[in-house]
Amino acid sequence: MTETTNKEASTLHRLLEIGKIDEDSMYKKITDYEGAPIDADLIIVDEMSMVDMFLMNCLLKCIYQGTKLILVGDEDQLPSVGPGSVLKDFIHSEEIKTVHLDKIFRQAAKSKIIVNAHRVNEGKFFLSKEEVEEDMEEDFFWINETNQEKMLNEVLSLSSGRLKNYGNYDFFQNIQVLSPTKKGMLGTRELNKSLQEKLNPNIDRKTRKK
Numbered sequence: 001m002t003e004t005t006n007k008e009a010s011t012l013h014r015l016l017e018i019g020k021i022d023e024d025s026m027y028k029k030i031t032d033y034e035g036a037p038i039d040a041d042l043i044i045v046d047e048m049s050m051v052d053m054f055l056m057n058c059l060l061k062c063i064y065q066g067t068k069l070i071l072v073g074d075e076d077q078l079p080s081v082g083p084g085s086v087l088k089d090f091i092h093s094e095e096i097k098t099v100h101l102d103k104i105f106r107q108a109a110k111s112k113i114i115v116n117a118h119r120v121n122e123g124k125f126f127l128s129k130e131e132v133e134e135d136m137e138e139d140f141f142w143i144n145e146t147n148q149e150k151m152l153n154e155v156l157s158l159s160s161g162r163l164k165n166y167g168n169y170d171f172f173q174n175i176q177v178l179s180p181t182k183k184g185m186l187g188t189r190e191l192n193k194s195l196q197e198k199l200n201p202n203i204d205r206k207t208r209k210k
Contacts, residue, residue, distance in 0.1 A: 012045065012051065012055055012059060013055075015036075015038060016035040016036055016038075016055075016058055016059065016062055017035065017036040018035070018055075018058070035058040035059070035061055035062040036062060037062050037064065038062050038063055038064070038067070039064070040067055041066075041067060041068065042067070042068045042069075042070070043063065043067060043068070043069050043070070044070045044072060045059070045069070045070070045071050045072065045073075046072045046073070047072075047073055048071040048072055048073030048086070048087040049073040049074055049075060049077040049078070049079060049080065049087045049088075050073075050077075050080050050081075051073075051080055051086050051087070052080035052081065052082025052083055052084050052086065053082065053083055053084030053086055054082055054083070054084075055080075055082065056084075056086045071087065071090065073087045075087050075088040075091055076121055102118070104118060110135055110136055110137050111136070111137050111139055111140075112127060112132070112136055112137060112138075112139055112140035113139050113140045115127060115136075116140055126140075126142050138166050148184075148185045148186055149185070151186060152185055152186060152191075152194060155177060155186075155191070155194075155195075156194060156195065156198050159171050159175055159177060159195060159198070159199065160198055160199060163175065171199055172199075177191060177195065179191055
C-alpha cells in the first residue's frame with residue numbers, strides 16, 4: 001500500500017503505539033491505554049472485521065475532530081479475536097453511511113468459489129450442474145455424503161491423488177484439510193492419524209511428538 005499510494009501504511013497497533021505497552025509502562029492493558037494522537041485528514045482502516053471494541057475505542061479517542069474515517073471490511077468474515085463485532089454492529093446500526101460491494105466482476109465470476117460464496121450469503125444453495133457456465137474454473141466441488149466412513153474415504157482419496165486430475169496438487173505442499181471439530185472420526189485428531197497412515201506411514205510417531 002505504501003508503494004502504491006506513496007503514503008505511510010501501518011498496523012493499527014503501530015499507528016496507536018500500542019506496542020509500547022510493557023512491564024515498565026504505567027498502562028498494564030490496552031483498556032487503560034489512551035493511545036497516540038493521529039494527525040491526519042483521512043484515515044482508512046482495512047480488514048475492519050478483525051478490529052475489536054477495545055482497539056476501535058482506542059482509535060476513536062486518537063482521532064482529531066474533523067478527520068475523515070473510512071472503514072473497509074467484510075462483515076461475513078470471522079469476527080475479531082477480542083470482544084465485539086464492531087464492523088457488523090456499525091453496518092446494522094444504519095447510523096453510518098455504508099457502501100456494499102456485491103457485484104461479481106467478469107474475472108471473479110469464473111471462479112466457482114467466489115460465485116458460491118455470494119450465493120451462500122444470499123441464502124441460496126451452491127451452483128447446480130445446469131447453472132455452471134463452460135468457462136468456469138474447476139476450483140470448487142460439493143460432495144454430498146452423510147456416512148462418516150465414506151466421507152473419510154473421500155478425504156483420503158482426494159488428498160492422495162484424485163485432485164491431481166484438476167491441477168498439480170501435492171498434499172504436503174498444496175493441500176489443507178479442515179475440520180470443524182477435534183473429536184470423532186472426522187475430527188482433527190483422527191483425521192491426522194488417518195492421513196499420516198495413508199500419506200506418510202513410515203514416520204515414527206513417538207519421534208515426531210518429541
